[in-house]
Amino acid sequence: MQRQTPQRVAIESAFASAGRPLGPQEILDAAREHVPSLNLATVYRTLKRMVEDHAIHPVALPGEPARYELQSAAEHHHHHFRCRRCDAVFDLEGCVEGLKKLLPRGFRMTGHDIVLFGFCDTCGAQA
Ligand SMILES: [Zn+2]
Ligand SMILES: [Zn+2]
Known part of the structure; x- marks a missing residue:
């Protein structure tokens, strides 16, 4: 069984309240x-x-350096958005259709990974 240290409880609650992937420094600041x-x-x-x-x-x-997300978030198929100003990473709901159309003849796709980037709502408002 896993050990519930106060550190771990604080880190888990940082993830839960952020509701988005976090890097080690962000986790430290929150926890x-x-x-x-x-x-x-x-x-x-x-x-x-x-x-x-x-x-x-x-x-x-x-x-990019690794961020982490709760296993419960990782279990459903989703993609990420990275803000180029504050470096925060956000979860995106949904997916894109038609990726198979990009494949050359004879190629078979077994998965995909999509990262969108730009400015988040906070940073976009400052621009
Ligand atoms: Zn931002
Ligand atoms: Zn997808």
């Missing part, structure tokens, strides 16, 4: 409100353990 002594090394160690326990799932974006 420190509950556990002020938390540091980045502990965050990394806890995240590693949570991945091993399948509580969270890494979100791999090309050329």
Whole structure:
């Protein structure tokens, strides 16, 4: 069984209240409100353990440091949006039709990964 340390509880609640994928620094900033002594090394160690326990799932974006999302979010097919100003990553609902039309003759697609980028509502309003 998994160990429920105060650090882990704080990190889980950071994910739950963010409702979007978080990177280690974002997790540290949010979870420190509950556990002020938390540091980045502990965050990394806890995240590693949570991945091993399948509580969270890494979100791999090309050329980006990993973010993580709760396993419950990872279980349904979705895509991500990355803000170019604040670097926050958001979940997108739904998917795109017609990707198979891009394939050369004889190719077979077994999956896809789509990342949209631009400016989030907060950053877009400042632009
Ligand atoms: Zn933004
Ligand atoms: Zn899709």
